[in-house]
Amino acid sequence: MAKPIKWGIIGLGKIADKFATDLVKVTHTQLHAVASSSIERAKDFAQKFGAPYHYDSYEDIFKTPELDVVYIATPHSSHAEYSILCLKNKMPVLCEKPFAMNLKQVEKMVEAARENDTFLMEAMWTRFLPVIQKTQELIEEDRIGKIKTIHADFGFVAPFTPERRTLNPALGGGALLDIGIYPAYLSLLLLGYPTDIHAMSTFGKTGVDETTSIVFKYPQATALLNATFGSRTRTEALIYGEKGYIHLPERFHESKTVTLYETDKDPLTFTFERETRGYNFEIEEVNNCLRNNKKESVKMPLSMSVKLMSLLDEIRQKAGIRYEGIDS
Ligand SMILES: NC(=O)c1ccc[n+]([C@@H]2O[C@H](COP(=O)([O-])OP(=O)(O)OC[C@H]3O[C@@H](n4cnc5c(N)ncnc54)[C@H](OP(=O)(O)O)[C@@H]3O)[C@@H](O)[C@H]2O)c1
Known part of the structure; x- marks a missing residue:
């Protein structure tokens, strides 16, 4: 039987709860430790998901025996x-998106992982x-021919809570x-890095981008992309080729159909x-990488x-x- 992979979580907000809900459904996987700025939140979260260790300081998570990944x-x-704190403690890391605030920070994270x-x-x-x-398979099988245009959007009405991370510039807020x-x-996944980028934003009361519209140019294709906190958009993706198209329906980034x-x-x-929200797939990828002593994922290198x-950064x-x- 595969050895269980023992996970820790740092920062117990909304996504941590959704992630942990999926994590405990993955076979041979355990929530082992959680760390929060609040001891009550840490204790409640640990109890809810059956984690044996909880802390009111992020640094304390490294005291946990047999912890495999944070x-x-x-x-x-x-x-x-x-991420860098974990890596310096030789602790494997899965870090939420966006990976950091800019390329300089990402390069430091990569350096810490390698070192x-x-x-x-x-x-x-x-x-x-x-x-x-x-x-990807349908595209590789040439079912729609060469991709000519991608249309993709993501939009919802963000409630006006200026202190929360979505609208707070100090926490990297913005659409x-x-x-x-x-x-x-x-x-990027389907067409690669564009040769030219055009982008425009409108800004809300807190100064973060409320709507950002983007055009990518490729040698023989374009992509029209949009993100907004101002309205609930269809949040779908359409990949148009010479011989047809592929539709990923509403909330395309977590869709169950194509x-x-x-x-x-x-x-x-x-x-x-x-029966999960879909976080189980990335959790399984990390588990497999750790079991095979890989230092990065082939699918999300x-x-x-x-x-x-x-x-x-360029946008x-x-x-x-x-x-x-x-x-x-
Ligand atoms: N993959 C996805 O589907 C998905 C979905 C939503 C969000 N995310 C990403 O996950 C990250 C967290 O999003 P979230 O919606 O979970 O945010 P959230 O509800 O605000 O939770 C973030 C948690 O981080 C901790 N934290 C540490 N420093 C903080 C600070 N200065 N201000 C506020 N909180 C701080 C807090 O936990 P403690 O008090 O417990 O320490 C807080 O509860 C974001 O980077 C976001 O992009 C990903």
């Missing part, structure tokens, strides 16, 4: 700091969903880094039911995180999205 679920602004010979991966969970694998990363990543529309043929829908952050520069202390 998942970082704090706001973007502290991803680099806590300490320790596993590091960005929690780009969409990469591991069966629908995304299916989409691009929070949700625009998904359409940008899809385009439909292929080949010219002059009936549409074909592929469904991948699951550090080079991909470097490209993704370069892309986000920010074109759209005028700036963070104090990060860009100055």
Whole structure:
């Protein structure tokens, strides 16, 4: 029987709860330790998910015996700091998206992973969903021909809570880094790094980007991408080729279905039911990497995180999205 992989979590907010709900459903996987700024939250969270160790300081998590890996679920602004802290303690890391605030920080994280010979991966969970694998297969099988255009969007109405991370510039708030990363990543995955980037943003009361619209140019294709906190958009992805198109329906980044529309043929829908939100797939990837002593994932390698952050930096520069202390 496979040895259980024992996970720790740093930062017990909304995503930590969803992630832990999926984690405890993965076979041979245990939530072993949690760390929070609040001892009550740590205790309640540990009790809810059956974790034997809990702490009111992030650093204390390294005292845990037999801990295999730490998942970082704090706001973007502290991803680099806590990832590097874990890596210096030789603790493998799965860190939430966006990996950090800019490329400089990502490069330091990669350096720390290499210097300490320790596993590091960005929690780009969409990469591991069966629908995304299916989409790639359909493209590789030439079912839609060469991709000509990608349309992808992500939008919801963010409640006006200026202190919370979504709208708070000090915590890396704004639509691009929070949700625009998904359409940008899809385009990067399917078409590679664009040759030209155009981007524009509108800004809300707290100064973060409320809407960011992006055009990527490739030698023979374009991508039209949008992210907004101002309205609930369809949050779908359409990949148009010469011979048809592929549709990832609403909330494409966590979709259970994908439909292929080949010219002059009936549409074909592929469904991948699951009883989780979908975080189990990235958890299984990390488990497999650790079991096989891999220092990074082949599917979401550090080079991909470097490209993704370069892309986000370039979009920010074109759209005028700036963070104090990060860009100055
Ligand atoms: N993959 C996904 O589907 C997905 C979905 C949502 C969010 N995310 C990512 O996950 C990260 C966290 O998002 P979230 O929605 O879970 O945020 P959240 O609800 O605000 O929780 C973040 C937690 O981080 C800790 N923290 C540490 N420093 C903090 C600070 N200065 N201000 C506020 N909290 C701080 C707090 O936990 P303690 O008090 O317990 O220490 C807090 O509860 C973000 O980077 C986001 O992009 C990913």
